[in-house]
Amino acid sequence: MKKINFLILFLILLISCKQEKKTASLEVEKSSDFKIEFGKVSPKSVFRNDSLSIWGGSLVKGEDGLYHMFYSRWPKKLGWEWVNYSVISHAVSESPFGPFQPKDDALPDRGAEFWDGSTTHNPTIHKFNGKYYLYYMGNTGDKKVVSVPGKPKINWLHRNNQRIGVAVAESPNGPWKRFDKPVLDVSPNEDAYDALMTSNPSVCQMPDGKILMVYKAVGKKHPLPGGGPVVHMVAIADSPTGPFKKYPDPVFTFKGERFPAEDPYIWYQDGKFRAIVKRIKHEGGERKFSLVHYDSEDGIQWNKAKNFEISERIVTWENGRTQQFTHLERPQVYRENGEPIALLCAADTLDANGVRQSFNLQIPLKIYK
Numbered sequence: 001m002k003k004i005n006f007l008i009l010f011l012i013l014l015i016s017c018k019q020e021k022k023t024a025s026l027e028v029e030k031s032s033d034f035k036i037e038f039g040k041v042s043p044k045s046v047f048r049n050d051s052l053s054i055w056g057g058s059l060v061k062g063e064d065g066l067y068h069m070f071y072s073r074w075p076k077k078l079g080w081e082w083v084n085y086s087v088i089s090h091a092v093s094e095s096p097f098g099p100f101q102p103k104d105d106a107l108p109d110r111g112a113e114f115w116d117g118s119t120t121h122n123p124t125i126h127k128f129n130g131k132y133y134l135y136y137m138g139n140t141g142d143k144k145v146v147s148v149p150g151k152p153k154i155n156w157l158h159r160n161n162q163r164i165g166v167a168v169a170e171s172p173n174g175p176w177k178r179f180d181k182p183v184l185d186v187s188p189n190e191d192a193y194d195a196l197m198t199s200n201p202s203v204c205q206m207p208d209g210k211i212l213m214v215y216k217a218v219g220k221k222h223p224l225p226g227g228g229p230v231v232h233m234v235a236i237a238d239s240p241t242g243p244f245k246k247y248p249d250p251v252f253t254f255k256g257e258r259f260p261a262e263d264p265y266i267w268y269q270d271g272k273f274r275a276i277v278k279r280i281k282h283e284g285g286e287r288k289f290s291l292v293h294y295d296s297e298d299g300i301q302w303n304k305a306k307n308f309e310i311s312e313r314i315v316t317w318e319n320g321r322t323q324q325f326t327h328l329e330r331p332q333v334y335r336e337n338g339e340p341i342a343l344l345c346a347a348d349t350l351d352a353n354g355v356r357q358s359f360n361l362q363i364p365l366k367i368y369k
Contacts, residue, residue, distance in 0.1 A: 034270065035307040036293055038343070039364030040318045044099045047091065048359035051076055055086070056330035057344040057360040058125045059096060060132065060172055066092045067334075068172035069100050069344070070123040070134060071360055080152035080356060083159050084143050086121040088136055090172070096334050096342045097362045106176055107167060112140050115182055116165050119158060122200050124265070124332060125172070126240075128211070133240045134167045134176060135183070135201040135213075150355045156225035162197040164215055166241055183242045184215060184235060193250055195220045196227040202266045203240075204273070211237045212273070212299040213244055214251065214264050222258070229258040234300050251302040252277055252294060265331045266299070269338065270369065273299040276310065276331040276343070289313060291331060315347075315363065326350055333365070340365045 047069070048054060057071040069092070074085040088107040091100040107120040116138020123136045141158035163182035169175060184201065187194050194217035203213045213235045222228035231250035237243060252261040252275075263278040273296040281288040290312045293305040313328040330346040343365050348358040 035368040036310050037366040039366050040316050041363050042318050045097045045362040047100045053358045055358055056346040058123050058332040059334040060125045062172045067096045070125050072121045079147040079149045084155045086119050088120040088123045128240050132169045132172050136165055137162050137199040138165045160197050162199040164198045164201045184244050193217045193219045193231050202264045204267045211240050214266050247300055263329050265333050278329040
């Protein structure tokens, strides 16, 4: 009798184990089907200013119930001088889809003697363990204007002084504590992928509480001042303020391409790390941009997701009209209750004089699993 009971128990456990494996397999399969699509965009979801160039935007909900957007802006009359005149500013709304009202400058100029004293740019805002962390690119330099409207050039001094910083606050309204050193500096090794500059941080909290960062890096293997190649690297820290341990291999790469991608946004959902990335295709001597989807089991090794292509910079408005933008980049996902509901993107068009007019879009997201 005891042998029979033991056999029955063994069979029950065996069936249960098989069922658990089947369920886990279905969950993995479901996760791999993760598909990202755009919903229709409302006119109120355009954040622009007649006198300012606006680039990007990152969103967090505050304890006040308002939605706080952090974005880059600089005087439009200067031309495309983001690398030496950008300031990270702050706007609020009662909805993640706007309309947003400008409120203040979160990270203004603070003097060329500081590593980030002349420029702050490309913010990404997060709330970790009750505090707000504003990651960004900062630099210092001579603030020399080198372009004119319609003919963008770049101030290489500022460009090559780019480093990654983080500011900390108890509230998205500030005040923001800034630090005397970058949270992620260049590597001292002249052969490192990030020997010249670090920029464009994207971060998320890992299941074990650590902080994962994917960042833009430029090395010195190619002639200066441009340097290169331009790649993305991974770093992980125990704390939102570092120190970060860098990993050696670049991600989002394409064989033979020196600048294949830019502007990733990363998050963790349904058992995988996910990223929306600006893909830069090199075809016939031209660069073509799109938004694509990567995923990862550990945040270190990244692969093309099953549903890789997201958008060729095309937006559909509420009235049904479609529009393809010159650029649609700096994707920043906003999630509520763990689900992505909005994608904030920098967008632009060229006016009749060939001058870039830039603004932020808040795009509804549709996620299929």
